[in-house]
Amino acid sequence: MYVVMHPPLVPDALVEPVAARLKLLADPVRLAVLNVLRIHQELSVQEILDLTGYRQANVSKHLGLLARGGIVRRRKEGVKAFYSICDPTVQGICLLVAKQVEDAQGAGVLG
Amino acid sequence: MYVVMHPPLVPDALVEPVAARLKLLADPVRLAVLNVLRIHQELSVQEILDLTGYRQANVSKHLGLLARGGIVRRRKEGVKAFYSICDPTVQGICLLVAKQVEDAQGAGVLG
DNA sequence: AGAAAACATTACTCCTCAGTAATTCGTATG
DNA sequence: CATACGAATTACTGAGGAGTAATGTTTTCT
Numbered sequence: 001m002y003v004v005m006h007p008p009l010v011p012d013a014l015v016e017p018v019a020a021r022l023k024l025l026a027d028p029v030r031l032a033v034l035n036v037l038r039i040h041q042e043l044s045v046q047e048i049l050d051l052t053g054y055r056q057a058n059v060s061k062h063l064g065l066l067a068r069g070g071i072v073r074r075r076k077e078g079v080k081a082f083y084s085i086c087d088p089t090v091q092g093i094c095l096l097v098a099k100q101v102e103d104a105q106g107a108g109v110l111g
Numbered sequence: 112m113y114v115v116m117h118p119p120l121v122p123d124a125l126v127e128p129v130a131a132r133l134k135l136l137a138d139p140v141r142l143a144v145l146n147v148l149r150i151h152q153e154l155s156v157q158e159i160l161d162l163t164g165y166r167q168a169n170v171s172k173h174l175g176l177l178a179r180g181g182i183v184r185r186r187k188e189g190v191k192a193f194y195s196i197c198d199p200t201v202q203g204i205c206l207l208v209a210k211q212v213e214d215a216q217g218a219g220v221l222g
Numbered sequence: 223a224g225a226a227a228a229c230a231t232t233a234c235t236c237c238t239c240a241g242t243a244a245t246t247c248g249t250a251t252g
Numbered sequence: 253c254a255t256a257c258g259a260a261t262t263a264c265t266g267a268g269g270a271g272t273a274a275t276g277t278t279t280t281c282t
Contacts, residue, residue: 008146009205015142017212018205022137028130029270035119035126045229058271060230070215079228079279089211093204094120094129100200101128104181140240156259169241171260190249190258 024069025093029054030062034085034094037072042084135180136204140165141173145196145205148183153195 010018025031029052036051037043043051048059063083066072073086085091121129136142140163147162148154154162159170174194177183184197196202 005151006149009149009202010142010146010209012143012146014209014212015146016139017216018208019137019139019142021208021212022133026130026133026137027270028127031121031126031130032123035121035123038117038120040116046227055272056229057231057273061270064230076229076278081229087211089207091120092207096200096204096207097129097132098121098125100198101125101132105128138240166242167259168243168261172240175260187259192259 021069024065024071025090027062029058030066031094033059033062033066034071034090037083037085038091042075042082044080044082046080048083132180135176135182136201138173140169141177142205144170144173144177145182145201148194148196149202153186153193155191155193157191159194 025034032052032054033048036048040047040051045056045060045063048054048063049056052059063072063074067074067083071085071087071090073084075082075084136145143163143165144159147159151158151162156167156171156174159165159174160167163170174183174185178185178194182196182198182201184195186193186195
């Protein structure tokens with residue numbers, strides 16, 4: 001065996017949780033919501049609706065998923081709910097993927 | 112407006128392609144396949160089957176998806192097909208997510 | 223208390239995708 | 253040429269998730 005052995009990308013026991021986490025990010029609506037949350041640090045649901053144009057029930061559900069996944073934080077103030085990103089690694093992940101997609105755009109690697 | 116404005120996580124035009132790419136990685140079988148491809152640089156389909164225990168049609172389909180997505184490269188040699196990872200950014204993404212999941216494991220952030 | 227605002231939740235439909243068995247295609251071997 | 257092997261493709265079933273309308277819940281205001 002002359003080939004170099006590399007460590008795995010993901011420890012075997014973490015394959016499923018990692019897949020679950022990636023799945024949580026792998027949605028256009030959730031990415032758009034995270035986008036506006038990143039631009040303005042904290043937003044009420046209504047503000048997110050205005051900024052994204054999605055419907056209330058839809059956004060509320062996605063926010064619930066993001067919150068349960070620990071990606072987003074919820075702060076209740078009176079009748080409103082304010083959300084903000086609480087997972088700093090999200091940024092790095094999105095940067096990497098976005099960069100890769102941009103590069104691939106230039107080449108001919110589109111489905 | 113006293114708050115600092117951060118750039119978006121993902122440029123608006125890239126939200127959908129980025130989501131699609133994350134979706135491609137957000138699957139336990141595909142992550143496991145990428146895992147063994149990372150450990151041994153290049154593997155035939157049969158070798159991947161032996162190493163992962165998944166079924167032929169299943170793995171072949173996932174390999175097709177990964178190849179069409181430009182994450183994996185296919186090399187035909189005789190009757191066999193050899194696959195290898197051709198997207199270097201995959202490693203960084205998996206590292207980030209795995210690290211985050213590990214950290215969250217220690218805390219109480221599980222669904 | 224009654225009404226309205228801001229979110230969350232539910233129930234439902236639809237569509238995508240994962241897994242499997244069976245078939246097909248291409249290449250080597252006797 | 254017939255056969256066997258390795259892999260891709262097809263057809264099919266089932267489960268999960270997205271979007272929506274409608275309803276529920278909590279808080280505020282009068």
